[in-house]
Amino acid sequence: MIHFDKVSKIYSDNSVALEDVSFSVEPNEFVSIVGHSGAGKTTLLKMFLAEEKPTKGKVFFESTDVSTLKQDQINDFRRKVGVVFQDFRLLPDKNVYENIAFAMEAAGRLDEEIEADVPHVLELVDLSGKIWNFPHELSGGEKQRVSIARAIVNQPDVVIADEPTGNLDPLNTYDIVQILKKINDLGTTVILTTHNKGVIDSLKKRVLTMENGRIIRDDKEGRYVI
Amino acid sequence: MLWIKLKRIVRSGFYGFWRNNFVSLSAILVMMVTLFVIGSTIFSGAILGSTLNQIKDKVDINIYFVTTAEENQVLDIKNSLEQLPEVQPPVIYFSKEEVLANFKKRHQNDEFTLQALDELGENPLGATLNIKAKDPSQYESIINYLGLRGSDCSALESKFPIIDKVNYCQNKEAIDRLTGIINSANRLGIILNIFLIVISVLITFNTLRLVIYMSRDEISVMRLVGASTNYIRGPFFVAGAIYGFISAILTLIVFYPITLWLGNTTENFFVGLNVFQYYTENFGQIFLIIVGSGIVIGSISSYLAVRKYLKV
Numbered sequence: 344m345i346h347f348d349k350v351s352k353i354y355s356d357n358s359v360a361l362e363d364v365s366f367s368v369e370p371n372e373f374v375s376i377v378g379h380s381g382a383g384k385t386t387l388l389k390m391f392l393a394e395e396k397p398t399k400g401k402v403f404f405e406s407t408d409v410s411t412l413k414q415d416q417i418n419d420f421r422r423k424v425g426v427v428f429q430d431f432r433l434l435p436d437k438n439v440y441e442n443i444a445f446a447m448e449a450a451g452r453l454d455e456e457i458e459a460d461v462p463h464v465l466e467l468v469d470l471s472g473k474i475w476n477f478p479h480e481l482s483g484g485e486k487q488r489v490s491i492a493r494a495i496v497n498q499p500d501v502v503i504a505d506e507p508t509g510n511l512d513p514l515n516t517y518d519i520v521q522i523l524k525k526i527n528d529l530g531t532t533v534i535l536t537t538h539n540k541g542v543i544d545s546l547k548k549r550v551l552t553m554e555n556g557r558i559i560r561d562d563k564e565g566r567y568v569i
Numbered sequence: 570m571l572w573i574k575l576k577r578i579v580r581s582g583f584y585g586f587w588r589n590n591f592v593s594l595s596a597i598l599v600m601m602v603t604l605f606v607i608g609s610t611i612f613s614g615a616i617l618g619s620t621l622n623q624i625k626d627k628v629d630i631n632i633y634f635v636t637t638a639e640e641n642q643v644l645d646i647k648n649s650l651e652q653l654p655e656v657q658p659p660v661i662y663f664s665k666e667e668v669l670a671n672f673k674k675r676h677q678n679d680e681f682t683l684q685a686l687d688e689l690g691e692n693p694l695g696a697t698l699n700i701k702a703k704d705p706s707q708y709e710s711i712i713n714y715l716g717l718r719g720s721d722c723s724a725l726e727s728k729f730p731i732i733d734k735v736n737y738c739q740n741k742e743a744i745d746r747l748t749g750i751i752n753s754a755n756r757l758g759i760i761l762n763i764f765l766i767v768i769s770v771l772i773t774f775n776t777l778r779l780v781i782y783m784s785r786d787e788i789s790v791m792r793l794v795g796a797s798t799n800y801i802r803g804p805f806f807v808a809g810a811i812y813g814f815i816s817a818i819l820t821l822i823v824f825y826p827i828t829l830w831l832g833n834t835t836e837n838f839f840v841g842l843n844v845f846q847y848y849t850e851n852f853g854q855i856f857l858i859i860v861g862s863g864i865v866i867g868s869i870s871s872y873l874a875v876r877k878y879l880k881v
Contacts, residue, residue, distance in 0.1 A: 418795045454573070
């Protein structure tokens with residue numbers, strides 16, 4: 344489903360962010376990517392989301408090379424991918440309902456669908472009571488759940504979670520990981536980056552370990568080993 | 570689908586405007602300054618124009634004819650002058666008798682002069698033509714047409730021997746200087762106005778850039794959920810247009826008391842133009858200019874300012 348083919352990224356100051364990275368992700372897989380800060384985890388995700396182009400190599404989503412897409416095609420492609428960020432990135436002047444509705448509007452969905460799906464997806468992340476609140480009225484864990492709801496509302500093929508628990512306490516971290524697991528159980532591919540040892544060890548799923556822009560380990564039922 | 574998108578963009582633009590009320594307020598205040606400058610340009614242009622017209626209107630030349638000139642000869646010259654493209658018709662003819670009556674009227678308190686006139690027994694004054702040019706700079710060519718040359722406009726070379734003298738040559742220097750002042754006042758006015766408008770448009774543009782700079786994270790999030798370029802730009806465009814519209818209306822309201830207050834002053838100071846009257850009489854036109862520039866400046870600035878943050 345996702346295939347990185349000998350991808351390298353070298354920035355203009357000759358710093359190497361990724362070097363010769365190759366791996367594949369199968370449909371419905373749950374893959375965690377671990378590594379120190381600066382190991383290249385975020386760069387890897389940026390390559391996949393077509394935020395940046397690889398210096399060498401190719402990034403495939405199904406059979407299309409993501410790095411050759413034009414802006415319109417990138418927009419279409421991103422609607423098939425849900426993204427969750429460490430810093431939530433909710434729209435501050437929209438309430439919870441509108442934040443989620445926005446992703447659906449951008450995908451060109453009808454008003455009736457939006458009215459039906461938003462409460463449903465909020466139920467899934469256990470946040471039905473805060474539907475009309477604004478982001479500044481929510482706790483960190485609640486914000487992250489809104490951001491997950493936004494990521495999954497268009498029923499994407501893949502959910503990318505870039506250190507989603509980085510700003511959360513252990514209890515909220517546990518909740519978020521459970522939600523991601525539930526999403527995966529419902530049939531969505533999940534790619535998670537983290538440096539939280541507890542999260543990785545409790546998941547018992549595939550783990551890619553990165554160091555200095557290279558993948559140094561790929562374990563089927565991995566643990567956090569660096 | 571297009572209709573749904575448009576509806577969503579407009580709604581989102583209104584929400585963005587309303588929920589960022591403090592930011593919107595400051596953007597509106599800055600835009601009001603711009604529109605105020607544009608409005609003041611209209612008023613100062615009107616004042617300058619009307620003043621210059623009044624002054625131009627006061628410039629004229631008289632042709633004095635010899636006392637022996639026949640009336641129909643003079644009228645021939647009057648007709649041929651009216652044919653000239655430079656001359657603002659009508660050319661006014663004063664017969665010998667009218668000139669005398671005017672002279673007497675002007676000197677009615679001057680017993681000595683009137684007595685001297687009576688003793689002469691006959692009318693010593695010739696007929697006169699009063700000419701106005703369309704533009705003060707055109708007197709020279711009218712004089713040339715009459716065939717008058719030299720610094721004292723001597724009639725010697727004239728093809729019309731009945732012309733005694735023309736007062737242009739005595740007034741030439743004053744007329745030339747006035748023409749120069751009028752032209753440079755016009756030019757200076759235009760340059761100054763363009764300068765002010767450009768500066769205030771730039772200030773507005775920068776303010777809206779700051780407003781949108783605060784939304785840069787939002788724009789990148791919109792990008793990452795796959796919103797199209799126009800779908801992201803649309804609400805900012807709408808909000809910019811709303812800023813422009815509201816500040817235009819406020820500016821028009823502010824102009825009301827200001828022109829009312831300045832009305833009499835300007836009427837006395839600058840010959841004859843009451844800005845308040847001008848404002849109310851031309852309200853439709855001024856409304857269109859101010860509201861139009863407000864909406865255009867607001868929406869275009871927002872549209873351009875978003876561009877920078879779309880590269881995700």
